[in-house]
Structures are given as structure tokens and as C-alpha cells.
């Protein structure tokens with residue numbers, strides 16, 4: 001018997017939920033922010049999409065793609081599904097760890 005076969009089996013998996021936002025559906029998050037407002041644990045935040053040259057330029061939040069919503073604190077997600085239920089365009093998907 002090889003030493004490897006005596007080792008306990010390694011189980012790989014994610015520790016936190018995987019949260020994805022479909023950016024084709026969520027195009028102007030700065031004007032919506034419903035998921036951000038309803039989340040009890042402040043998992044989401046809205047960030048500006050910009051190139052280095054444009055970092056001082058004012059960006060219109062009404063224009064598609066100028067801002068994106070990200071689930072930056074998915075470690076705090078409690079899988080309550082409130083964000084999924086409130087999203088008007090069905091853009092959020094959550095996979096349990």
C-alpha cells in the first residue's frame with residue numbers, strides 16, 4: 001500500500017457563497033442599488049469603472065457600464081436571498097458553498 005492511499009481524503013470546496021451579478025442585466029447599479037440597500041450584512045458595493053487616465057473625470061451614473069456592483073464581502077453573506085428577490089432584472093445568482 002502506498003503512503004498516499006493511507007492519507008485521509010482531501011475534500012475541496014468553497015468556504016463562502018459564490019455571488020455573481022450579470023452585468024448585461026444590471027447596467028446602471030448606481031441608480032438602482034436595491035440589493036445593496038436590502039442586504040442586512042452590507043455584502044455589496046458600487047464601484048466606478050475607469051481607466052487610469054480617467055480617474056479624475058466625473059462619470060455620469062446614468063450611462064450604462066460606468067459603474068458596477070460587486071459582492072465584495074461575500075464572506076458576510078447569510079444566504080437570506082433578499083437581494084435575489086428584490087432585484088428587478090433577476091441579475092443576481094448565489095451558489096452555496
Ligand code: SF4
Nearest residue numbers: 039077078080081083
Ligand atoms: S443573500 Fe442576503 S446576506 Fe447574502 S448578499 Fe443577498 S441580501 Fe446579502
Ligand code: SF4
Nearest residue numbers: 026029032033035087
Ligand atoms: S438590485 Fe439588481 S439591478 Fe439593482 S443594483 Fe442590484 S443587481 Fe443591479
